Amino acid sequence: MSEDALPIEVHWAHTVPVDELVGALTPGERDRVGTLRTAEARDGIASSLLLARTAVGSWTGVTAGSVELHRRCPRCGSRAHGRPSASWRSVPDDAHWTAVPHLSLARTAGTVVVVTTRTDEVGIDVERRTDHVFDGFDEVVLAADEARGVDDEARLRTWVRKEAVLKAVGRGLDVDPRSLVLGPGGEPPRIARGPAGPWHLQDLDPTDGAIGALAVRAAGPVSVRVTQVHLAGRH
Ligand SMILES: CC(C)(COP(=O)(O)OP(=O)(O)OC[C@H]1O[C@@H](n2cnc3c(N)ncnc32)[C@H](O)[C@@H]1OP(=O)(O)O)[C@@H](O)C(=O)NCCC(=O)NCCS
Structure with a gap:
């Protein structure tokens, strides 16, 4: 280290x-x-x-x-x-x-x-791994030019990454998650468009049943x- x-x-x-x-x-x-x-x-x-x-x-x-x-x-x-x-x-x-x-x-x-x-710019999120995200997820969460998840696990991955970043900036879902553009959920995390960095964005799954992410500027x-x-x- x-x-x-x-x-x-x-x-x-x-x-x-x-x-x-x-x-x-x-x-x-x-x-x-x-x-x-x-x-x-x-x-x-x-x-x-x-x-x-x-x-x-x-x-x-x-x-x-x-x-x-x-x-x-x-x-x-x-x-x-x-x-x-x-x-x-x-x-x-x-x-x-x-x-x-x-x-x-x-x-x-x-x-x-x-x-x-x-x-102080630190955020974490975790969600239970599920087979289905909520209906209309892509319209509510993803920017028009953002990669669409290939499956619901990738969508959930995108969701926790976004929540971690939005918590880190202290706003949570007071900010429209579509204003934050990430790389595809199935790929290593990165911020394509969003709050000024550099950011350390990391997937962090505490158990097999939970999907999480960590964001620190x-x-x-x-x-x-x-x-x-x-x-x-x-x-
Ligand atoms: C942050 C947020 C997305 C988390 O919601 P969630 O997915 O239901 O809950 P999570 O378990 O992931 O996280 C809960 C924790 O997020 C944190 N949190 C709440 N608001 C936050 C903010 N603005 N910035 C950073 N972290 C926040 C709190 O520590 C909260 O724990 P608590 O309930 O013990 O206070 C949601 O609470 C939110 O969007 N809050 C802001 C909404 C807002 O600003 N509304 C205007 C009110 S005037």
Whole structure:
């Protein structure tokens, strides 16, 4: 690994039932989980938030309980949705002092992923591998001059790549995904037309059942490390 490579840490986990995690959630996280109607949503939110705090804690050398997550919408300023960030909740006096990293997170049925790095233009996405994307995908997602996916797996690949880039620029689907033009989904990822780079765009499938992508605006070399986390209720 190059000495100067930008470190990028990806943590992923299988989703765990919220009942097994509730002791590790903050009061605010428990409140958020309590508003959700389906078990899948409750498990996914709880698992992803705990994974995000675990990932930031791992970067900084503190426990997940020392980390607090925030959100801010670049469009309306709300702190109830939008781009994630992290700060110290409390730090033990003897903790090794490392700046809190920037992060991005995503969840899909059964899998949650988080990326942490030093730069704020970072995005990650993951989707469950399925046989079918939604009807009208090409019209909604692809630019007129963009390569059409040969199959739905290539379409899904294009989708997660686009979402990762659009999260990295902090806008998500507030931006029309057709304004971002990528290479064909069946080929190595590249941005043909979109936000100014250079970008590190990488496919990242945590399991056979999940398709993911990572986007980081980075001028130099990067070093990506992927770690599986086994989520549990005691942190
Ligand atoms: C980003 C987005 C595409 C993700 O949606 P999704 O596929 O359902 O969910 P994912 O699991 O992939 O990702 C969810 C995470 O995306 C992140 N996210 C949300 N908005 C984001 C933004 N503007 N920039 C970067 N990341 C964002 C959050 O961390 C969120 O986690 P949270 O629900 O715990 O807050 C979608 O939330 C979006 O388009 N948001 C912006 C829409 C917007 O700006 N609307 C205007 C509101 S005023």
